[in-house]
Amino acid sequence: MLLEVRQLTKSFGGLLALSNVSFTVEKGDVVGLIGPNGSGKSTAFNIMAGTFPPTSGQVLLEGKDITGLPAHQVSARGIARSFQLVRPFLHLTALQNVMAGRMYGHEPVASTHQAKTEAMAILAFIGLAEKNQTKAGSLTVMERKWLELGRALATRPKLLLLDEFMAGLTPTEVNAAMSLIGEFKEQGITVIVVEHIVKAVMNLSNHVIVLNAGTKIAEGSPQEVSRDPHVIKAYLGERYAAH
Amino acid sequence: MKYGGWLIAGVLLAALLVTPQLPFSNNKILTILIQLFIVAAMASSWNILAGFAGQVNLGHAAFFGLGALTTRLMWLDGYPLALSFVAGGLVAALFALAIGFPALRLRGIYFAIGTLALAEALNETVSNILPGNSALPGPQLVSYELPSRYYLALGVVLVVVAVAYWLTQARLGLGMMSVRENEAAAQAIGINAFRHKLWAFIISAFLAGITGSAFAYFHVSYYYQHTFTPLWTFDAVLVTFVGGVGTVAGPILGAIFFVVIRDVLATNLTNFHQVIFGVLFILVVLILPGGFLELWDRLRVRMTNSK
Ligand SMILES: Nc1ncnc2c1ncn2[C@@H]1O[C@H](COP(=O)(O)OP(=O)(O)O)[C@@H](O)[C@H]1O
Ligand SMILES: [Mg+2]
Numbered sequence: 001m002l003l004e005v006r007q008l009t010k011s012f013g014g015l016l017a018l019s020n021v022s023f024t025v026e027k028g029d030v031v032g033l034i035g036p037n038g039s040g041k042s043t044a045f046n047i048m049a050g051t052f053p054p055t056s057g058q059v060l061l062e063g064k065d066i067t068g069l070p071a072h073q074v075s076a077r078g079i080a081r082s083f084q085l086v087r088p089f090l091h092l093t094a095l096q097n098v099m100a101g102r103m104y105g106h107e108p109v110a111s112t113h114q115a116k117t118e119a120m121a122i123l124a125f126i127g128l129a130e131k132n133q134t135k136a137g138s139l140t141v142m143e144r145k146w147l148e149l150g151r152a153l154a155t156r157p158k159l160l161l162l163d164e165f166m167a168g169l170t171p172t173e174v175n176a177a178m179s180l181i182g183e184f185k186e187q188g189i190t191v192i193v194v195e196h197i198v199k200a201v202m203n204l205s206n207h208v209i210v211l212n213a214g215t216k217i218a219e220g221s222p223q224e225v226s227r228d229p230h231v232i233k234a235y236l237g238e239r240y241a242a243h
Numbered sequence: 244m245k246y247g248g249w250l251i252a253g254v255l256l257a258a259l260l261v262t263p264q265l266p267f268s269n270n271k272i273l274t275i276l277i278q279l280f281i282v283a284a285m286a287s288s289w290n291i292l293a294g295f296a297g298q299v300n301l302g303h304a305a306f307f308g309l310g311a312l313t314t315r316l317m318w319l320d321g322y323p324l325a326l327s328f329v330a331g332g333l334v335a336a337l338f339a340l341a342i343g344f345p346a347l348r349l350r351g352i353y354f355a356i357g358t359l360a361l362a363e364a365l366n367e368t369v370s371n372i373l374p375g376n377s378a379l380p381g382p383q384l385v386s387y388e389l390p391s392r393y394y395l396a397l398g399v400v401l402v403v404v405a406v407a408y409w410l411t412q413a414r415l416g417l418g419m420m421s422v423r424e425n426e427a428a429a430q431a432i433g434i435n436a437f438r439h440k441l442w443a444f445i446i447s448a449f450l451a452g453i454t455g456s457a458f459a460y461f462h463v464s465y466y467y468q469h470t471f472t473p474l475w476t477f478d479a480v481l482v483t484f485v486g487g488v489g490t491v492a493g494p495i496l497g498a499i500f501f502v503v504i505r506d507v508l509a510t511n512l513t514n515f516h517q518v519i520f521g522v523l524f525i526l527v528v529l530i531l532p533g534g535f536l537e538l539w540d541r542l543r544v545r546m547t548n549s550k
Contacts, residue, residue, distance in 0.1 A: 049431060075433035083431075089424035091489070092417075100421045103414045104433035112414065148428075155432050 001063070002027045002190050003048070003159055008057035010043050017043040018054070019214045025159070025207075028185050031192045032205035032222070036235050039211040041194045042084055045161045049081045050074035061159070078106040080157035084164050084194075088144045088151070090137035097136055097147055098122050098154045105155025119154060126150040126180075142173060149180075153189075160184065162193045166200055178204055198236060202226060210235060248492075259397055263390040273389045275506050277461055280396035281454055283498035284403045285475060286482040287491075288450035291407055293480075294489035295416060296443035297423025298347065299355045302362025303479055306335040306448040308369065308471035310455030315377055315467075318460065328395070328456045335452025336445050343444045347437060359473070366471040373467035384463070392461040399457045403450045407491045410446075419443050423489075481520045484527050487536030496535050 003025040010018040018040040025031050033041050047054045053068035060066065061077055069077070080101075089097050098119035102109055109115050123129045126146045131139065136147055145165065152160060162181075166174050174197060181204055184191050195201045201208065202222040210218040210225060212234040218225050225231055262268055262276065289303045310331035317327035342361055349357045379387065410416030421429040422436045430436050455470055478501070479494075486497025505516035527534055 051427065051431075070435075071427070071430035072433050072435045075431060081431055083428065087425045087428035089421055089428065091424060092420060096417060096420075100417050100429075100434070101432045103417060106433065108433065110414070112412065115414075151432060 001025070002029075002061070004058075004060040004063075005044075005048070006058040006060070008044065008047060008059070009055045010040070010047060010052075011055050016214050018047075018211075020057075021211070021214075021216050022057075023209050023216065023219060025190060025192065027158075027190055028188075029190050029207055030181065030185065030205045031190075032201035032208040033192055033194045033211065034196075034198070034201055034208060034235065035211035038213075040214040041211055042163055043214075044211070045081060045163050045192075045194065048074075049079055049161060072104075075105045075155055075157075078156075078158035079161065080105065080152035080155045080159070081161035082145075082148050082152055082163055082165055084167075086141070086144045086148045088136040088139070088147050091135060093133050093135055094123060094128050094139065094147055094150075095119055095132040098150045101151040101154030106158070107156040122150045122154050125153075127176075142169065145169075157189060160189050160191045162191060162195075164194055164196065166195055166197050174200055256401075263393055270389055273393045275502060277389075277393055277396045277457075278506060279498055279502040280400040281458055281461075282478060282482060282501055283495050284396075284400040284454040284457075285451060285479040286486070286494035286498050287400070287403045287407050288447050288454060289476070289479040290483045290488060290490075290494045291410065291450070292440075292443045292447035294483065294493075295407075295410055295423065296419040296440050298440055298443065299351075300358045300444070300447070301355045301473075301476055301480075302358035302360075302365075303447075303451055304471055304473055304475035305358075305362035305365045306339065306451035307455040307458070307475050308365065309335045309338055310452030311459040311470040312369070312373075312455075312467060313452075314456035315459035319377075319380065319383070324460065328453060328460070331456030331459070332449045332452040335455070336449035339444045339448030340441070343441045347440045347444060359476075362471070362473065362476065366468065366473070369471050370468040376464060376466050378464040387463065392457075395460055396457045399450075399453050402453070404491065404495065406446065406450060407494075411491060415439070415442060420489075478520075481524045483534075485520065485523050485534055487534030488532075490534075490536050493534050493536045500535070 001024050005024070006022050008018050008021045021040070021044065033044065035041055046052055048059055050066070050069050050071035050073065058065055058067045061079065066074055066077055089100065092100070095116065099115045102115040102119050109118065120129065120132060123132050126149060128143060128146060128150065131143065136144060139147060149165065166177050169177060178200055181191055181193065193201065193204060205222055208219065208222050208225040209216060210231050217234060218228045218231045226236065263273060285303065285307060289300065293299045313334040314327045314331035317330055318324055346354060346357050346361065410419065418429070418434045418439045421432070421434055422439050426436045458470060482497035482501045483494045485500065486495065487493025501516065501520060504519055531537055533540070
């Protein structure tokens with residue numbers, strides 16, 4: 001078991017964003033985390049990534065308790081994430097963005113030269129090799145998304161959290177993203193994706209978790225989840241279930 | 244850095260090294276150059292924390308003052324100059340370490356206000372405890388000559404620029420710039436934001452401290468409080484922004500421009516340079532956020548495109 005989340009609860013003032021959510025993730029899984037807006041998906045990511053601690057509950061990575069560790073230590077333990085609203089380093093070049101990930105994070109390299117070589121390989125992998133000297137601020141919104149993914153991959157994560165990575169992508173780009181995520185498994189990277197493109201989630205994931213209003217209402221294989229009447233009612237709607 | 248840049252830097256350095264030996268060299272020229280080195284070192288050291296790590300320190304004068312005070316007192320007390328000089332940097336760095344823990348928890352404008360307040364408190368304290376003037380005693384006055392002051396100040400600015408350049412090539416500097424760009428994203432890729440800000444603060448303070456040390460060795464007579472006045476901070480801020488914040492060459496360019504205006508063109512008009520620099524600062528902030536260096540880059544791009 002790579003990740004175990006135990007009875008995660010988070011309240012913001014009076015608002016209960018997550019309530020007693022538990023699930024586990026196996027190594028090599030592609031887990032889809034779905035649910036309506038405001039159901040607590042990003043909050044769950046923020047807690048797992050150490051952005052803020054939960055009100056109660058635990059996060060265990062490979063059996064070790066990482067609850068409440070600051071984000072930079074969580075990254076060093078092997079969890080990387082993309083942000084729902086991308087946050088590339090705008091005044092740094094694409095190469096520097098990825099190099100920063102390569103020189104920190106999990107399994108960092110100390111040599112600038114080696115970091116540069118490996119960062120170039122990652123830029124090629126995400127299709128930004130030619131733009132390596134371009135400042136991130138001069139990239140398109142889509143390119144920035146890919147760059148942020150490259151920067152996260154550069155930390156050599158065991159677990160990658162992708163928060164609405166496909167939102168706003170064209171159908172071609174969605175396909176590119178899906179085949180890329182498909183390759184992560186071979187690289188030993190486990191992924192949790194938050195997506196609203198239901199078809200993509202169902203195709204990608206071998207396991208789906210459904211949140212609604214801060215509670216887990218279903219989990220299982222994509223087939224099981226898409227037939228679940230609670231899920232249909234809360235999120236998928238009759239139209240998707242009919243397929 | 245490109246080949247041409249290294250060439251210019253090499254020629255400039257060689258010229259600066261031989262300047263005191265040249266026949267036309269005189270005390271006026273050496274004094275202006277020493278002042279240039281001090282302004283450039285102050286700007287460049289300020290830029291390490293503000294330009295690289297993104298933390299606007301409005302109390303930079305405190306580190307200059309602490310370095311100057313430490314060196315002056317030790318040196319005049321009979322300690323070797325080298326020891327007094329290094330001690331100046333260390334005292335400044337230790338002060339940064341001590342105030343860094345609370346101050347760097349403050350964000351953005353609050354950090355700027357906090358450092359300004361701390362430096363002003365120190366300024367007041369020094370003016371109360373040491374209200375007087377520090378003049379060189381007889382023996383030091385008799386042996387006083389400018390070239391050794393010149394070489395010390397030149398050495399200081401070279402060290403500051405070398406450290407700044409090294410940071411642009413090193414992991415530590417990349418981490419600092421990542422923190423400047425986006426703290427949450429930097430943390431998410433494993434960068435300890437607080438530690439990087441603290442390192443930037445300590446390095447910046449040490450370098451401002453030894454700049455103060457060079458000032459203490461250079462000046463024959465000055466009020467102790469003079470080195471703690473906020474003007475040292477504001478000059479460094481203006482010079483850095485006008486030259487190009489966050490770059491290695493920017494603070495140097497800005498300093499050259501500043502000293503040319505202050506000590507060469509406007510010697511008869513007191514504080515006229517501040518008016519010019521105030522206006523330039525506003526223009527830069529409004530229309531040219533990259534300073535002179537960006538203007539230069541834009542011109543170069545236009546020239547290569549029109550070829
Ligand atoms: N930092 C925060 N402060 C206060 N409320 C928040 C914060 N983050 C999220 N929330 C609230 O928690 C709930 C869940 O939000 P979120 O996890 O972003 O949902 P999702 O990602 O599933 O759309 C929402 O009601 C949201 O307004
Ligand atoms: Mg969200």
